[in-house]
Amino acid sequence: MIVNGLLAFCHAGVAAGELGADPRQLGPDGSRLDDLDHRAPAGEVPGDVQRGRRGEADAGTPLVGFPVDVAVPPVGVTKTEGGRPPMLRGLTTVSFFADDVTAAQRWYSELLGIEPYFARPSDGTPAYVEFRVGDYQHELGIIDSRFAPHGRTGQAGGAVIYWHVDDVRAAVKRLESMGAMVHEEPVERGPGFVTASVVDPFGNILGVMYNRHYLEVLGSRAGA
Numbered sequence: 539m540i541v542n543g544l545l546a547f548c549h550a551g552v553a554a555g556e557l558g559a560d561p562r563q564l565g566p567d568g569s570r571l572d573d574l575d576h577r578a579p580a581g582e583v584p585g586d587v588q589r590g591r592r593g594e595a596d597a598g599t600p601l602v603g604f605p606v607d608v609a610v611p612p613v614g615v616t617k618t619e620g621g622r623p624p625m626l627r628g629l630t631t632v633s634f635f636a637d638d639v640t641a642a643q644r645w646y647s648e649l650l651g652i653e654p655y656f657a658r659p660s661d662g663t664p665a666y667v668e669f670r671v672g673d674y675q676h677e678l679g680i681i682d683s684r685f686a687p688h689g690r691t692g693q694a695g696g697a698v699i700y701w702h703v704d705d706v707r708a709a710v711k712r713l714e715s716m717g718a719m720v721h722e723e724p725v726e727r728g729p730g731f732v733t734a735s736v737v738d739p740f741g742n743i744l745g746v747m748y749n750r751h752y753l754e755v756l757g758s759r760a761g762a
Contacts, residue, residue, distance in 0.1 A: 631668075631677040632699050635686050636740035642680045643667045645739060649716060672701070673756055680740075694721065694737045700745035702752045706732045709746045718744065 636642035654667040665682040703709040706724045718736035726732050730750030738744050
């Protein structure tokens with residue numbers, strides 16, 4: 539699996555307009571649901587998740603996320619001065635849009651190596667499908683473009699969401715082979731941080747990143 543976990547997040551809520559209710563909120567019979575308890579429970583992260591790994595490179599050589607085993611310090615949970623968690627507790631769901639949700643589902647199923655665990659409606663052509671992805675079971679949803687809250691300009695833009703990968707250049711190469719177009723070539727942002735992004739065949743920006751902090755957090759939790 540190329541995509542391991544989520545680094546940054548911007549969730550675009552879908553408004554219910556003339557097209558009716560948000561497809562994520564519809565029951566099998568088309569009725570509106572008040573909550574998402576109908577979803578399957580998230581799978582547990584395997585207990586043998588590898589320890590944190592940090593990319594290193596020779597001096598003068600751009601870092602591309604080649605991992606080597608290193609010891610990493612434990613990482614604690616962020617707290618406010620009052621000892622409470624911050625208002626933004628964590629990353630939950632990324633929403634992409636597509637004119638053809640079925641085609642987008644096939645494309646992302648091939649990329650991720652898994653099928654979506656959730657779809658609405660459950661029969662016929664879906665208006666919304668959702669995958670659970672990576673080390674923390676982050677949610678990646680694909681919504682029919684008709685439900686985009688502000689329409690779509692036809693040009694990729696907005697926030698870039700980065701998913702951790704072990705090798706940025708290899709990830710970009712695979713994405714290109716699947717029909718994605720490079721949005722930004724791999725760039726080293728500092729030791730242990732490399733980013734790149736592509737535009738998927740449906741007009742969404744998909745960011746990939748080697749991020750040593752992500753691996754430090756993962757390593758500290760795997761060893762807890």
